[in-house]
Amino acid sequence: xxxxxxxxxxxxxxxxxxxxxxxxxxxxxxxxxxxxxxxxxxxxxxxxxxxxxxxxxxxxxxxxxxxxxxxxxxxxxxxxxxxxxxxxxxxxxxxxxxxxxxxxxxxxxxxxxxxxxxxxxxxxxxxxxxxxxxxxxxxxxxxxxxxxxxxxxxxxxxxxxxxxxxxxxxxxxxxxxxxxxxxxxxxxxxxxxxxxxxxxxxxxxxxxxxxxxxxxxxxxxxxxxxxxxxxxxxxxxxxxxxxxxxxxxxxxxxxxxxxxxxxxxxxxxxxxxxxxxxxxxxxxxxxxxxxxxxxxxxxxxxxxxxxxxxxxxxxxxxxxxxxxxxxxxxxxxxxxxxxxxxxxxxxxxxxxxxxxxxxxxxxxxxxxxxxxxxxxxxxxxxxxxxxxxxxxxxxxxxxxxxxxxxxxxxxxxxxxxxxxx
Numbered sequence: 425x426x427x428x429x430x431x432x433x434x435x436x437x438x439x440x441x442x443x444x445x446x447x448x449x450x451x452x453x454x455x456x457x458x459x460x461x462x463x464x465x466x467x468x469x470x471x472x473x474x475x476x477x478x479x480x481x482x483x484x485x486x487x488x489x490x491x492x493x494x495x496x497x498x499x500x501x502x503x504x505x506x507x508x509x510x511x512x513x514x515x516x517x518x519x520x521x522x523x524x525x526x527x528x529x530x531x532x533x534x535x536x537x538x539x540x541x542x543x544x545x546x547x548x549x550x551x552x553x554x555x556x557x558x559x560x561x562x563x564x565x566x567x568x569x570x571x572x573x574x575x576x577x578x579x580x581x582x583x584x585x586x587x588x589x590x591x592x593x594x595x596x597x598x599x600x601x602x603x604x605x606x607x608x609x610x611x612x613x614x615x616x617x618x619x620x621x622x623x624x625x626x627x628x629x630x631x632x633x634x635x636x637x638x639x640x641x642x643x644x645x646x647x648x649x650x651x652x653x654x655x656x657x658x659x660x661x662x663x664x665x666x667x668x669x670x671x672x673x674x675x676x677x678x679x680x681x682x683x684x685x686x687x688x689x690x691x692x693x694x695x696x697x698x699x700x701x702x703x704x705x706x707x708x709x710x711x712x713x714x715x716x717x718x719x720x721x722x723x724x725x726x727x728x729x730x731x732x733x734x735x736x737x738x739x740x741x742x743x744x745x746x747x748x749x750x751x752x753x754x755x756x757x758x759x760x761x762x763x764x765x766x767x768x769x770x771x772x773x774x775x776x777x778x779x780x781x782x783x784x785x786x787x788x789x790x791x792x793x794x795x796x797x798x799x800x801x802x803x804x805x806x807x808x809x810x811x812x813x814x815x816x817x818x819x820x821x822x823x824x825x826x827x828x829x830x831x832x833x834x835x836x837x838x839x840x841x842x843x844x845x
Contacts, residue, residue: 428511428520428527432501433637433660434629441624442509443519449488450518453568489622490595493577493603493613496626498770499659502604503542503575505626507531510538510571510602526566537564541574545755548574550583557591560599570599577603578612585614592620628658638667657774657791662767675702679768680775680795683802683842692839699768699839700832707760715753722749765831769822775799776815783808810845817841 429439492509494502511530512520514537521527529535539556541548560572574580580588592601601621605612608623634653637660638644644652644667655676656663665672678698685695722745774791778799781788783806790796803811821838825831 426522428508428515428522428531430522431637431641431660432504432508434633435501435505435626438505438624438626442505442512445488446509446512446515446520447518449513449569450515452488453518488600490599491592491601491603491617491621493605493608493618493621493623494626495605495607495612495623497606497628497658499656499662500626500628501660502626503573504660505624506573506575506602506604507540510535510573510600513569513571513600514538514566526568530571535566537566537569538571538573541572543576543579544759545752546759547579547581547755548576548584549581550587553580553584553587557587560591560601561596564598568598570596571602572599573602573604575604578605585617589614589617589620592617629660631658634658634660634663638663642668644668651793654789655771655774655792655794657770659770662770675706675768676771678702679771680792680798682772682839683775684798686839686843688843689840692843693836696832696836696839699765699835703761703765703768703831706764707757710760710764711753711757715757718749718753719746722746762825762831765825765835766822769818773815773818773822776802776811776818779803779806780808780811780815783811806845813845814842 429442432439492506494505496502507530508520511522511527512518514526514530514535515521516524516526522531526535530538533540539560541552541556556572560570562570564570574588588601591599595601603613603617603621607613608618631650631653634656635646635649638649638652639646642664644664648667649663652663652667655666666676682695682699686692771792775795775798778790778792778796779802781790782796782800782803790799792799806814817838820841821834824834824837
């Protein structure tokens with residue numbers, strides 16, 4: 425295994441900041457003074473402007489703090505950065521070497537002092553957050569830090585955000601909170617939580633950097649890696665999926681065929697139905713196995729299949745727990761469907777972006793090289809203004825779905841706008 429920050433693509437400034445903070449945290453632990461650690465984490469976000477005091481030899485401007493927010497566009501590596509930083513905090517060398525037990529167990533998701541919250545549904549509830557905060561308040565079993573990583577912190581409900589805020593305002597001496605969110609806008613993260621955290625902004629990595637990682641780490645052919653990196657628009661996970669999964673490529677081709685299918689009102693509604701049904705099928709395929717496994721495990725735990733006294737009565741009395749499981753699984757399926765649909769909309773937005781840049785004769789490379797000719801024909805037909813209106817229609821559809829407009833309604837409205845121009 426290499427350095428834990430090796431997979432954080434195109435984020436040199438962020439990596440430098442996180443390395444310095446990890447070194448400061450390790451220096452604090454080496455002093456063996458619990459009061460120094462308490463003073464350090466109590467400094468909070470002031471470390472960004474007035475850094476917390478650090479031991480001699482450590483740059484005070486890079487001092488550690490108890491709460492961080494990683495922001496950036498999809499694919500920039502927010503969760504990768506948070507996990508890598510968590511590993512560096514647990515590293516026995518304080519560097520994120522990638523070889524020690526602290527690094528390996530953290531990156532493998534098995535470290536006892538690292539809590540990882542990956543929301544499967546549409547939101548993170550207050551019950552889950554209170555339980556997490558309670559566990560995070562315990563003393564680190566490994567003697568270093570209790571680290572809480574919350575992916576998609578923008579999905580916190582108001583009550584869950586308030587529970588987290590209280591923990592961040594009065595943090596235990598050895599607990600660190602790492603939050604991931606698209607931005608620090610109040611719609612993504614509350615102002616009060618933001619004011620108590622240090623922000624690490626990440627940028628969309630360049631396609632060349634993504635391609636290099638695909639070649640080096642995944643053994644993908646250079647030409648395929650270059651194509652996938654450009655088509656994924658800097659999203660490392662999507663680029664890997666496109667390069668390795670034929671089904672993902674087929675879904676992308678179907679989405680990029682939409683513009684030439686919009687020949688009338690009926691065709692627009694047909695295209696909307698096809699897009700929604702494809703997203704539903706993809707989501708169902710991604711959650712079916714896990715749903716079945718979870719239900720079987722719960723039924724077994726509740727006594728299903730048992731022959732002893734009271735076994736049948738126990739399973740009959742477990743209806744409430746099974747209903748709660750079904751509710752969580754339904755929420756996860758809805759999130760999976762929206763994520764699949766959003767990936768399709770990103771591809772479609774890339775097509776109209778290509779048409780716009782071609783209409784403007786902008787000296788930039790196309791996102792979708794394999795549909796460049798079709799985008800060029802569209803640019804001639806629609807001109808720059810028409811291409812821009814179509815691009816805005818796709819982006820408006822994404823925003824509407826994020827605001828909980830029913831996906832079918834939003835997509836149908838988008839298809840009509842694309843047809844009308």
